Structures are given as structure tokens and as C-alpha cells.
Amino acid sequence: MIVAALVAAPVVATAQDANLARNLAATCANCHGTNGNARGEMKPLAGMAAGKIVAMVADFKSGAQPATIMHQIAKGYTDEQIKLVAGYFAAQQPSK
Numbered sequence: 001m002i003v004a005a006l007v008a009a010p011v012v013a014t015a016q017d018a019n020l021a022r023n024l025a026a027t028c029a030n031c032h033g034t035n036g037n038a039r040g041e042m043k044p045l046a047g048m049a050a051g052k053i054v055a056m057v058a059d060f061k062s063g064a065q066p067a068t069i070m071h072q073i074a075k076g077y078t079d080e081q082i083k084l085v086a087g088y089f090a091a092q093q094p095s096k
């Protein structure tokens, strides 16, 4: 029984991370589109390399990259949350 629980634990953690990543990414959807597929002027995040998203958000957070709104948004997330979100968007298919 204990062995089974230990073996199952990483699987559960991964499923929770995936749900968390999707839920966090949904908070970006208002502006960046569902699953990062932006409409109109907004830049799409879908399919962008995770490392690039993490770096861009970090630059918004630090103020290195001037922004109208993203500098404020970026401050609302931990580095760990941004990594999860970035991984989620990187895995999405760009629709155009």
C-alpha cells in the first residue's frame, strides 16, 4: 500500500500542475485570447517558446521592458506560476 502511494504521488502532482497551469493561463485569456490565440492587435502567446515568455514577463516585472499594463500583471504572479503558464502557452497550437 505504501509503495503504491509513493508510485502514484508524482502522477497526481503532474495532473495538478497541468490543471493549475491551465487555470493560471485562463487569467491571461481576457487579453491574450483563449489558449493564447489572440485576436486583432494583441500578440498571441500560443506556441511561443516557454523560455521566451518567462524572460518577457520577468522583464515586465522588473521594469526592464516598459509596458502599458503587463508590468502590473506580471507582479501578480510568482516565478513558479509564470513558469507553469509559459509551459502551457508553449504547448498550444497557434491558430494562425
Ligand code: HEC
Residues within 6 Å of the ligand: 024, 025, 027, 028, 029, 030, 031, 032, 043, 045, 052, 053, 056, 057, 066, 067, 068, 069, 070, 071, 073, 077, 085, 086
Ligand atoms: C489586461 C490585459 C492583459 C492580461 C490579463 C495579460 N496581458 Fe500580457 N500583454 C498585455 C498587453 C497590453 C501587452 C503589450 C505590452 C503592454 O503594453 O503592457 C502584453 C504583452 C505580453 C507579452 C509580450 C508579448 C510580445 O510578443 O511582445 C507576454 C509574454 C505576455 N503579455 C504574457 C502574459 C501572461 C503570461 C499573462 C497572464 C499571466 C498576461 N500576459 C496577461 C495585456 C495583458
